Amino acid sequence: MSVQIKTDNSPEFAEAVKEQIVSFNARHWDASLRQPLGLKITAENGELIAGLSGRTFGNWLMVDYLWVAEHCRGLGYGKGLMLEAEAIARKRGCRFVLLDTLDFQARPFYQQLGYQLVFTQQQYPLEGERYYLQKML
Template sequence: MIFTPVHTHEFADLVKQKIAEFNAQHWDASKRQQLGLKLENEKGELVAALAGRTFGHWFYLESLWLDEKVRGKGVGSKLLIEAETLAKARGCSFVILDTLDFQAKPFYERHGYQLEWTQQNYPFTGCKHFMTKRL
Protein backbone atom coordinates (compact mmCIF):
# COMPACT_ATOMS: atom_id res chain seq x y z
CA MET A 1 0.00 0.00 0.00
CA ILE A 2 1.52 3.31 -1.09
CA PHE A 3 -0.08 6.64 -0.13
CA THR A 4 0.33 9.51 -2.56
CA PRO A 5 0.99 12.98 -1.11
CA VAL A 6 -1.51 15.58 -2.38
CA HIS A 7 -1.10 18.99 -0.75
CA THR A 8 -3.66 21.12 -2.60
CA HIS A 9 -6.79 23.08 -1.70
CA GLU A 10 -8.67 21.16 -4.39
CA PHE A 11 -7.83 17.85 -2.75
CA ALA A 12 -8.83 19.16 0.68
CA ASP A 13 -12.18 20.27 -0.81
CA LEU A 14 -12.66 16.82 -2.34
CA VAL A 15 -12.09 15.17 1.04
CA LYS A 16 -14.60 17.54 2.66
CA GLN A 17 -17.11 16.62 -0.05
CA LYS A 18 -16.59 12.91 0.63
CA ILE A 19 -17.21 13.49 4.35
CA ALA A 20 -20.35 15.52 3.52
CA GLU A 21 -21.61 12.64 1.38
CA PHE A 22 -21.06 10.21 4.24
CA ASN A 23 -22.70 12.54 6.77
CA ALA A 24 -25.74 12.92 4.49
CA GLN A 25 -26.47 9.24 5.09
CA HIS A 26 -26.88 9.95 8.81
CA TRP A 27 -28.56 13.37 8.99
CA ASP A 28 -30.39 15.86 6.82
CA ALA A 29 -27.99 18.69 6.03
CA SER A 30 -30.46 20.48 3.75
CA LYS A 31 -31.09 23.13 6.40
CA ARG A 32 -27.40 24.06 6.60
CA GLN A 33 -27.21 27.66 5.43
CA GLN A 34 -24.47 30.20 4.99
CA LEU A 35 -24.82 33.39 7.01
CA GLY A 36 -22.91 36.48 5.97
CA LEU A 37 -23.04 40.21 6.59
CA LYS A 38 -20.97 43.03 5.19
CA LEU A 39 -20.53 46.76 5.54
CA GLU A 40 -19.08 48.90 2.79
CA ASN A 41 -17.97 52.52 2.94
CA GLU A 42 -19.19 55.27 0.61
CA LYS A 43 -16.61 54.14 -2.00
CA GLY A 44 -17.95 50.59 -1.99
CA GLU A 45 -14.92 49.24 -0.13
CA LEU A 46 -15.43 46.45 2.38
CA VAL A 47 -14.88 47.71 5.95
CA ALA A 48 -16.58 44.97 8.02
CA ALA A 49 -17.53 41.38 7.31
CA LEU A 50 -18.88 38.34 9.12
CA ALA A 51 -19.22 34.83 7.72
CA GLY A 52 -20.48 31.59 9.17
CA ARG A 53 -23.18 29.00 8.80
CA THR A 54 -26.22 27.77 10.66
CA PHE A 55 -27.21 24.15 11.11
CA GLY A 56 -29.78 22.79 13.51
CA HIS A 57 -29.43 24.50 16.87
CA TRP A 58 -25.97 25.90 16.09
CA PHE A 59 -24.48 28.96 14.46
CA TYR A 60 -20.82 28.47 13.63
CA LEU A 61 -19.22 31.91 13.44
CA GLU A 62 -16.24 31.31 11.17
CA SER A 63 -14.93 34.83 10.54
CA LEU A 64 -15.46 38.37 11.80
CA TRP A 65 -13.22 41.05 10.30
CA LEU A 66 -13.08 44.83 10.74
CA ASP A 67 -10.96 47.33 8.87
CA GLU A 68 -8.68 49.32 11.18
CA LYS A 69 -10.68 52.50 10.39
CA VAL A 70 -13.88 51.17 11.98
CA ARG A 71 -12.45 49.33 14.99
CA GLY A 72 -13.43 50.70 18.39
CA LYS A 73 -16.55 52.41 17.01
CA GLY A 74 -19.17 49.79 17.85
CA VAL A 75 -19.29 48.34 14.34
CA GLY A 76 -18.12 44.88 15.46
CA SER A 77 -20.70 44.74 18.25
CA LYS A 78 -23.52 45.72 15.89
CA LEU A 79 -22.33 43.20 13.31
CA LEU A 80 -22.18 40.40 15.89
CA ILE A 81 -25.61 41.23 17.33
CA GLU A 82 -27.15 41.29 13.85
CA ALA A 83 -25.63 37.89 13.02
CA GLU A 84 -26.86 36.41 16.31
CA THR A 85 -30.34 37.78 15.59
CA LEU A 86 -30.37 36.16 12.13
CA ALA A 87 -29.14 32.86 13.58
CA LYS A 88 -31.81 32.92 16.27
CA ALA A 89 -34.47 33.59 13.63
CA ARG A 90 -33.27 30.44 11.87
CA GLY A 91 -33.84 28.43 15.05
CA CYS A 92 -30.32 28.46 16.47
CA SER A 93 -29.90 28.34 20.24
CA PHE A 94 -26.11 28.36 20.39
CA VAL A 95 -23.06 29.96 18.78
CA ILE A 96 -19.60 28.43 18.54
CA LEU A 97 -16.41 30.13 17.38
CA ASP A 98 -12.67 30.11 17.77
CA THR A 99 -10.30 33.03 18.15
CA LEU A 100 -6.53 33.25 18.44
CA ASP A 101 -4.80 34.65 21.52
CA PHE A 102 -4.02 37.97 19.75
CA GLN A 103 -7.48 38.37 18.23
CA ALA A 104 -10.82 38.99 19.92
CA LYS A 105 -11.30 36.87 23.07
CA PRO A 106 -12.08 39.91 25.32
CA PHE A 107 -14.51 41.24 22.69
CA TYR A 108 -16.45 37.98 22.65
CA GLU A 109 -16.41 37.72 26.44
CA ARG A 110 -18.00 41.19 26.63
CA HIS A 111 -20.78 39.80 24.44
CA GLY A 112 -21.50 36.85 26.72
CA TYR A 113 -19.32 34.16 25.15
CA GLN A 114 -17.84 31.55 27.46
CA LEU A 115 -14.47 29.92 27.02
CA GLU A 116 -14.92 26.17 26.51
CA TRP A 117 -11.31 25.18 26.04
CA THR A 118 -7.97 26.50 24.86
CA GLN A 119 -5.68 24.73 22.44
CA GLN A 120 -2.14 25.47 23.63
CA ASN A 121 0.98 25.79 21.46
CA TYR A 122 -1.03 26.85 18.41
CA PRO A 123 0.47 27.00 15.92
CA PHE A 124 3.78 27.06 17.81
CA THR A 125 3.73 29.26 20.91
CA GLY A 126 0.29 30.89 20.81
CA CYS A 127 -3.13 29.47 21.56
CA LYS A 128 -6.59 29.15 20.05
CA HIS A 129 -9.67 29.71 22.22
CA PHE A 130 -12.92 27.89 21.53
CA MET A 131 -15.96 29.79 22.79
CA THR A 132 -19.73 29.32 22.89
CA LYS A 133 -22.78 31.37 23.71
CA ARG A 134 -26.40 30.47 24.36
CA LEU A 135 -28.70 32.71 22.32
Protein backbone atom coordinates in the same frame (compact mmCIF):
# COMPACT_ATOMS: atom_id res chain seq x y z
CA MET B 1 -4.93 -5.76 -2.83
CA SER B 2 -1.83 -3.62 -2.84
CA VAL B 3 -2.20 -0.05 -1.56
CA GLN B 4 0.14 2.91 -1.38
CA ILE B 5 0.15 6.09 0.63
CA LYS B 6 0.92 9.09 -1.57
CA THR B 7 1.16 12.79 -0.87
CA ASP B 8 -1.36 15.08 -2.59
CA ASN B 9 -1.58 18.62 -1.21
CA SER B 10 -3.72 19.94 -4.04
CA PRO B 11 -6.97 21.85 -3.45
CA GLU B 12 -8.70 19.41 -5.80
CA PHE B 13 -7.75 16.42 -3.64
CA ALA B 14 -8.84 18.23 -0.44
CA GLU B 15 -12.19 18.96 -2.11
CA ALA B 16 -12.57 15.31 -3.18
CA VAL B 17 -12.03 14.12 0.40
CA LYS B 18 -14.45 16.76 1.69
CA GLU B 19 -17.10 15.57 -0.78
CA GLN B 20 -16.71 11.99 0.48
CA ILE B 21 -17.31 13.16 4.06
CA VAL B 22 -20.27 15.30 2.97
CA SER B 23 -21.77 12.30 1.18
CA PHE B 24 -21.31 10.07 4.23
CA ASN B 25 -22.72 12.68 6.62
CA ALA B 26 -25.77 13.23 4.40
CA ARG B 27 -26.90 9.70 5.28
CA HIS B 28 -27.03 10.70 8.95
CA TRP B 29 -28.51 14.21 8.94
CA ASP B 30 -30.20 16.73 6.72
CA ALA B 31 -27.38 18.76 5.18
CA SER B 32 -29.91 21.19 3.71
CA LEU B 33 -30.17 22.65 7.23
CA ARG B 34 -26.71 24.16 6.69
CA GLN B 35 -27.09 27.75 5.54
CA PRO B 36 -24.39 30.35 4.94
CA LEU B 37 -24.52 33.59 6.88
CA GLY B 38 -22.64 36.62 5.62
CA LEU B 39 -22.92 40.23 6.73
CA LYS B 40 -20.93 43.24 5.58
CA ILE B 41 -20.60 46.93 6.28
CA THR B 42 -19.44 49.15 3.45
CA ALA B 43 -18.52 52.81 3.26
CA GLU B 44 -20.34 55.18 0.89
CA ASN B 45 -17.63 54.57 -1.71
CA GLY B 46 -18.22 50.80 -1.55
CA GLU B 47 -15.11 50.03 0.49
CA LEU B 48 -15.54 46.99 2.73
CA ILE B 49 -14.95 48.13 6.30
CA ALA B 50 -16.30 45.17 8.28
CA GLY B 51 -17.61 41.69 7.65
CA LEU B 52 -18.76 38.48 9.27
CA SER B 53 -18.98 35.07 7.66
CA GLY B 54 -20.23 31.85 9.09
CA ARG B 55 -23.05 29.35 8.82
CA THR B 56 -26.02 28.02 10.70
CA PHE B 57 -26.65 24.31 11.04
CA GLY B 58 -29.45 22.98 13.19
CA ASN B 59 -29.07 24.40 16.68
CA TRP B 60 -25.77 26.12 15.95
CA LEU B 61 -24.38 29.30 14.48
CA MET B 62 -20.70 28.90 13.69
CA VAL B 63 -18.87 32.19 13.18
CA ASP B 64 -15.87 31.56 10.95
CA TYR B 65 -14.58 35.11 10.52
CA LEU B 66 -15.25 38.56 11.95
CA TRP B 67 -13.14 41.40 10.62
CA VAL B 68 -13.22 45.18 11.09
CA ALA B 69 -10.83 47.54 9.29
CA GLU B 70 -8.27 48.95 11.70
CA HIS B 71 -9.41 52.55 11.23
CA CYS B 72 -12.98 51.53 12.15
CA ARG B 73 -12.30 49.49 15.28
CA GLY B 74 -13.95 50.66 18.47
CA LEU B 75 -16.90 52.19 16.61
CA GLY B 76 -19.34 49.35 17.34
CA TYR B 77 -19.26 47.70 13.90
CA GLY B 78 -18.07 44.34 15.21
CA LYS B 79 -20.68 44.32 17.95
CA GLY B 80 -23.36 45.27 15.44
CA LEU B 81 -22.38 42.43 13.11
CA MET B 82 -22.34 39.91 15.96
CA LEU B 83 -25.74 40.98 17.27
CA GLU B 84 -27.26 40.84 13.78
CA ALA B 85 -25.76 37.39 13.16
CA GLU B 86 -27.18 36.17 16.48
CA ALA B 87 -30.63 37.60 15.59
CA ILE B 88 -30.59 35.84 12.21
CA ALA B 89 -29.47 32.61 13.89
CA ARG B 90 -32.35 32.81 16.37
CA LYS B 91 -34.81 33.26 13.48
CA ARG B 92 -33.32 30.15 11.89
CA GLY B 93 -33.91 28.20 15.11
CA CYS B 94 -30.38 28.23 16.49
CA ARG B 95 -29.83 27.97 20.22
CA PHE B 96 -26.03 28.26 20.43
CA VAL B 97 -23.06 30.05 18.85
CA LEU B 98 -19.53 28.69 18.52
CA LEU B 99 -16.47 30.63 17.39
CA ASP B 100 -12.74 30.71 17.88
CA THR B 101 -10.18 33.47 18.23
CA LEU B 102 -6.43 33.68 18.74
CA ASP B 103 -4.58 35.03 21.77
CA PHE B 104 -3.73 38.29 19.97
CA GLN B 105 -7.22 38.81 18.59
CA ALA B 106 -10.61 39.41 20.19
CA ARG B 107 -11.24 37.17 23.20
CA PRO B 108 -12.16 40.08 25.55
CA PHE B 109 -14.48 41.49 22.88
CA TYR B 110 -16.41 38.22 22.62
CA GLN B 111 -16.54 37.78 26.39
CA GLN B 112 -18.08 41.26 26.72
CA LEU B 113 -20.83 39.97 24.40
CA GLY B 114 -21.52 37.03 26.73
CA TYR B 115 -19.35 34.33 25.20
CA GLN B 116 -17.82 31.76 27.52
CA LEU B 117 -14.48 30.05 27.04
CA VAL B 118 -15.02 26.30 26.52
CA PHE B 119 -11.61 25.13 25.28
CA THR B 120 -8.06 26.47 24.90
CA GLN B 121 -5.81 24.96 22.26
CA GLN B 122 -2.32 25.56 23.62
CA GLN B 123 0.89 26.02 21.65
CA TYR B 124 -1.06 27.04 18.55
CA PRO B 125 0.42 27.11 16.03
CA LEU B 126 3.72 27.05 17.92
CA GLU B 127 3.64 29.34 20.95
CA GLY B 128 0.24 31.01 20.98
CA GLU B 129 -3.23 29.94 22.05
CA ARG B 130 -6.49 29.48 20.21
CA TYR B 131 -9.66 29.99 22.21
CA TYR B 132 -13.01 28.36 21.48
CA LEU B 133 -15.98 30.28 22.88
CA GLN B 134 -19.68 29.55 22.98
CA LYS B 135 -22.85 31.42 23.81
CA MET B 136 -26.41 30.34 24.39
CA LEU B 137 -28.92 32.38 22.40
